[in-house]
Amino acid sequence: MIKETFNLFLSQQQQDTLRNDDQNNRSNEQRSESERQTHAAETVQAHWRGYQTRTENVRNHHPVVHILDKLRSQQFQSSSSPTIRERMMQIVKEFSESSALSLTAYLHFLRDIEPIIGCCLEIRYLIAQQGLLRLFFILMKCCNRSGPSTILLSKVLTILQFFTVKHDLTVKLIEKTEHIKDFTMLLLKFYQNNGHEIFEQLCFLLQLIVKDDQARRKLRANRSFTEAIEYIYKRIFNKLILEDEKHRQQARSTPKQPAKLTHRRTIVLNQTTTLHPTPKSMRSLAEAQNENYAKNIFSIEQFMRIFYSD
Known part of the structure; x- marks a missing residue:
């Protein structure tokens, strides 16, 4: 009887010990998992703080920052310039x-x-x-x-x-209607000018503007601007057709040279010096005008391709 009681007591003690060890192991595992999570979070936060610090340092120590600080801190009222x-x-x-x-x-x-x-x-x-x-x-x-x-x-x-x-x-x-009107007047002024550079610049600037959807919608809603664009395109196109027809009629009416004769380019001497005359090739005014019209219509077509893209 005493032996059985003693064995039962030992068995109970062993079960309690195993239960306590199991609880301790489980608690240690939970504590270790929590410590690992905390360590991982601290590592990520440290890396993020380091990244932010490096980014802020690059931003604050950029050469442009010093220039902008001087511009902001400049006292314009006290300056004589x-x-x-x-x-x-x-x-x-x-x-x-x-x-x-x-x-x-x-x-x-x-x-x-x-x-x-x-x-x-x-x-x-x-x-x-x-x-x-x-x-x-x-x-x-x-x-x-x-x-x-x-x-x-x-x-x-x-x-x-x-x-x-x-x-x-x-x-x-193009926020103000006056700005759109100014662009329109410049286009109407320079599309038929002898030089095509200004008209080409205007069309390129408008081409950059209408790449923005809101700006394109606003310009297309302006009736005077769209009518001016269509008018300019038709005038340049008709000019090209007319000049081409004149050139063809002139070519048909000009008698053909005999095959034995050699064609020579007409040249005129530059009279700036008589010792070393420089030959200059003659170029008709009609050819120069046709070239300008061709460049102008190319510029406005590039703009209209984006302007009417929707």
């Missing part, structure tokens, strides 16, 4: 009364601000937000003379191309 806004307002004010020689000074100013606008996107946003885009359009409207004025207009169109890289800036270019 004029700001960009004041300088451009002065240009617009004096432009209508200026001579062809003084236009070169304004051209130098635009050449100075072109790399600044092209390199810094923030400055483009500042120009758009402060209404300085209007001054570029005023300059374009005043460019009604030849020579340096045409070069100035080309430079303004080049600068405006920098504002087509972002949606917000692109919309600013």
Whole structure:
């Protein structure tokens, strides 16, 4: 009896010991799993904090940051030199009364601000937000003379191309009806001009603008702009057809030369020097005009292909 009781007691003690060991092992496993999860979370957080720190350091120590900090901290009111806004307002004010020689000074100013606008996107946003885009359009409207004025207009169109890289800036270019009207007047003015460079630049700038869906819808909703585009295209196309027909009639009416005669190019000597005359090939005015019309219709077709893409 005593032996059985003693064996039962030992068995009970052994079961309790096994149960306690099992509970301890389970608790240790749970604690180890929790520690592993905590360690993994701390490792991920450490890597993320390191990534954020490195990114912030790269952003804060970029060379452009120092330049922008100096621009933001600059006290423009206490400075004796004029700001960009004041300088451009002065240009617009004096432009209508200026001579062809003084236009070169304004051209130098635009050449100075072109790399600044092209390199810094923030400055483009500042120009758009402060209404300085209007001054570029005023300059374009005043460019009604030849020579340096045409070069100035080309430079303004080049600068405006920098504002087509972002949606917000692109919309600013046609935000006002006056801006669309200015584009329309320039197209109507230069499509029949002898030089095709300005018209090509205008079409390329408009092509960049209408790549934005919202800008394309707004321009297509402007009736005067769409009518002007269709009118210009028809006029250039009809001019090409007419010139081609004239060329064919002239070719039919011109008697053919005998086969034995050799064709020689007509040349004229450059009279700048009599010692070493330079031959210059003669080129008819009709051929030059046809080439300009062909380039103009190619430019406007490139624009219309995107303008009517929907």
